[in-house]
Amino acid sequence: MKMTAAVMYKQGLPAPYADSQPFRIEDVELDGPGPGEVLVEVRGAGLCHSDLSVVEGLRKRPLPIVGGHEGAGIVREVGAGVNELAPGDHVAMAAVAGCGHCRTCLAGRPGLCQAVTASRAEGMLSTGSRRLRLANGGRLNHYSGISVYAQYAVVAPSSLVKVDPAVPLDIAALFGCAVVTGAGAIFNSAKVRPGSFVAVIGLGGVGLTAIMAAREAGAEKIIGIDVLPAKFDLAKTVGATDCVDARDPQAVQQVLDLTYGGVDYAFEISGNLNALIMAQAITVRGGEVVGVGIGKSSAVFDVAQLSWVCEERVLRGSFMGSSVPQVDIPKYVDLYLRGRLPVEKLRSEHIGFQQLNRGFDLLASGNAIRQILLPHSL
Structure with missing residues (x-):
């Protein structure tokens, strides 16, 4: 499918980012989910300091890449072998994911999984696949196995946690990084x-x-x-x-x-x-x-x-709160719904793609806590 996404071609561009434009807003191609993968319609994505460090070039990523590692959305399609999620489910998208069978995963520490870390360092999903392509067919990388600065994302189920639909999706996005961390x-x-x-x-x-x-x-x-x-x-x-x-x-x-x-x-x-x-x-x-x-x-x-x-x-x-997202996020969502973890107070403002680069200027200045990109509000 064709969709709008924020693509980074170069790290370390000078601030202000509203001028240097580290993210280019353009149409890209997204293939549907393969076996063991899920297509999510992204309904909210947070701007995080970890993303800012990538913009600044402090942490290298394979380029070009679609940014964003904290988000939430609605499952639209599941690939073969995915049984734990179904179309229509609301999900938080977490950057913590493991292979499920290595030493650290079996010890309950998926954030330290070397197998997934290696695939993500190459800009791939944990399945070893790439589903993103530039409009001209060129290679386009996934960021942290998620890439939520886009209207849709194909991800592995290990990066998804089903959440109560009572949680607004722009708030649910915060649970994927800020809250679990x-x-x-x-x-x-x-x-x-x-x-x-x-x-x-x-x-x-x-x-x-x-x-x-x-x-x-x-x-x-x-x-x-x-x-x-x-x-x-x-x-x-x-x-x-x-x-x-x-x-x-x-x-x-x-x-x-x-x-x-x-x-x-x-x-x-x-x-x-x-x-x-x-x-x-x-x-x-x-x-x-x-x-x-x-x-x-x-x-x-x-x-x-x-x-x-x-x-x-x-x-x-x-790292990422030493979390097991499938265990921890439901607990934190419950605390939120009971008013004991008021994470809605973190939200600074909603932005569209055209405000994304300016958003990183605000984040760098400390004048914003969590801006939420709404990918379908252009």
Whole structure:
């Protein structure tokens, strides 16, 4: 079929992106689903900082490629062998997917599946197929096995989670990345205990979700930290007990004073090395620093070996919230429907394809939390 999609031909173009146009809006061809694949009509797709890092060229992808890794839509067709989904089902589309039979998948960690990671690095679906083509028939790659900056997407069922139709599809899109990553970091990676002290550095969609989840987990003190104080009111609305301006020279001391010596868990969401250094400085002895944000692929940081050992500090990575989407997303949807995970507050605005590049300028400036692309609203 012919459809409209956002195609990236070059990474690392200069900002403002409204001028350099990293995404070209054009008609492309999409083949129907093969065996073990599903055709989804995309009804909402989020603009995420992970997508911004690809635009900036910090994380390389095979080009040309149709962008987007956080979305939701309606199943329109299923390929041979797909029994768990049917046309008309509402689904969240998650970038976490595994092969189902390797060592990490069997351990309940599909996000670490090397087989799927390898196929996606080549711009393919986890089935080893490509269903996208340029209008002239040229090769066109899939992004994270999803490519939701398009009107339709062919994906593997492992990337899809059926959701209650009571959830608006523009909100359901957030569950595929922002929610599973932020909430999963709290519930799965760190397993935050009731009564604990938590700091979240970086108050975008993932960070604000982490704050919501920390409140749900029963944390006593939840400190939101960002370089943009304009985000603090929203952070407090969704559960932060205190907020600290990361630019303040006394920011670390403020957190230490608020927590009688440091937080039990510091979640670094931004992918910034300075923020990671702050996370280590504000964590109490025996506490955990949880790295959630992804920065430049070549970035490295130092750990003080003596304090790491003698103070029993924990440094933990959390990729996509250590999630199993088919298990976790239904839980988070239930919390949302009961008003305990108000992820609708993350939504900044709806945009069409023509506003997509400008949307990344807003995201880079910090003046938007989660813009939602509506692919059928041109």
